[in-house]
Amino acid sequence: MAGSTLASPSAEKTERFSPTRDAWRRFCRHRLAVVSLGVLAVLVIGVVLGPFVWRLAINDIDFAAQLKAPSLAHPFGTDDLGQDILARLISGGRISLAVGLAAMLVAVVVGVVVGATAGMSRGPVDAGLMWLADLFLSLPQLPLLLLIIYLFRDTLKSILGPEGGVFVLIVAVIGGLRWMPVARLVRAQFLSLREKEFVEAARALGASRLRLVGHHILPNALGPVIVAGTIDVANAIIAESTLSFLGLGFPPDIPTWGRVLFDAKDYLDVAPYWALFPGSAIFLAVLSINFIGDGLRDALDPRRVM
Amino acid sequence: MSTDFLLRRIMIAIPSLLGISVVLFTVLALAPGDPFGELVTNPNVPAEVRLALRAKFGLDDPVHLRYIRWLWAMLQGDWGFSFVSRVNVDTLILQRLPTTISVIGASQLLAILIAVPVGVLAAAKPYSMFDQIANTFAFIGFSLPTFFTGLLLILVFSVNLNWLPIVYSTEIAGHGMAYVWNAVRQAIMPVAVLGLFQGASLVRYVRSSVLEVIKLDFVTTARSKGIGERKVLVLHVVRNALIPVVTLVALQMPIVFGGAIVTEQIFRVPGIGSLLISAMLANDTPVIMGVTFVFSCLVVFFNLLADVLYGWLDPRIALR
16 A cells, blocks of 8 residues: 555654563553652662761761751661661661562572473473472461571571671572562463474574573563562562561661661650651562562563553 | 362372471471580580480481481470470460461451452452552552551550550450450451551452453353343352452461561560560570471461362362
């Protein structure tokens, strides 16, 4: 048709199709996700650059300024030892967010490896791995997490130092107990993708198994994995805060958000702000990550959009 | 539902219980330090007694023998002895289990009572104003960690308004109605914290489950027969949409137990969750192992219950 030939060059100029741009467009339609991206960016920039701007030390004990309500000198107030809460939240946020990110990476890497292995192999290997995933899914997560940390904390502390030891332990355990949903997702994707024509074509051209997985199947299975990984960051932040809140996470001299809340909980009547700031920080981080995950689902998993 | 189906499900549950026990035992066996650490530091116990105890409990035997002996003792209810309170672990746990179960049960009920109506109404008019507000609140609900909601409730209702007691106590004042009222009053906050968190994540599942069912042909048929929209929704859609939700409630149990540990700790509810934390802070290993094992058994039990209920509600599953 004459009309279409005329229209096509101009259409190509304005709307060149690219999967990334298309995904970004769909992501932007989720308004709360875009707002959340901004909130999370502010939080991340705050904890990364914060120490360069806000130079008070986290362990600067000042009994003259005990339990002071928020003021210009201490915008978030001070705790029972006169330590500046803003400084403690900035430094704690680095750890809380780093734990979330690192634990997510552990969960995703383990999940992708297990899921890909199960999805590519038929029979007993697949059945065994999925049985293992089901078994891990029915473990009571928090009690087990507490148990492992209780039993292994001292050993790792002596090997890697108090900060490093607890960090490695918490990341490994949280990540190690959260790989199952990713593994199931990846396996399901692999089972359907490996029968697709383009994979068959690649196989017919002599592609090795590794190349099939790495170049053809895995990239197409990544969408849901990215969504699950995003939500895992939020879950890991909650898990770490819970541990610290129960007094079984990082040691007292490392003020993660959960730890500050743990210290604050006995002073609710005199210093409610002390608990409100770290709690809101955890809440904002988790909420914005969850919304971003929801937006990414719209963007990367178009089949599930109704 | 046939007994055959029930038996098959139980046969599936046993290996997973065994698997969990292997995981627990491995963690314990790999852990550094001595389970009899308390005896080592206790100067009243001479070294030869300690060695004799080790031999008696077979701590120097190969791993698989120790595992079998440990499992056998656990199955017989011989769970050891609390170092701190000098009471058998099983008595200690049995004392506290009813409190935990009742708090968890009440909060699950609250979660379902919130999630089902809200989820169904949201799905009845997808993308309406109500749906969007419900969705936003659901996100806020499960992004608020239970320890923070707990503190917020204490701050508002105990510290500022002074309506509800902060600490949950086993000895409640009053008799008759006053007793019941006091018991309910102290349970409001723990149950609300757990129930709201759980309800928020359930809303989304109920909504998507209803949306799945609502587009099926039999719903269209019911509508075209002239049955009112409300009747179609309640009698045709919700009944079928709730079947997968039953499974979800049971599968979320591991998360619920995590939340229960936190709420029990905040409100000092004397359940097995707070027992676990105090045992950890006091290095009371037998209690820790016992409580973890009970939590695992409860999870497996709820999974089994979900399977059986699913088979009962949806006979197609039981036939497979």
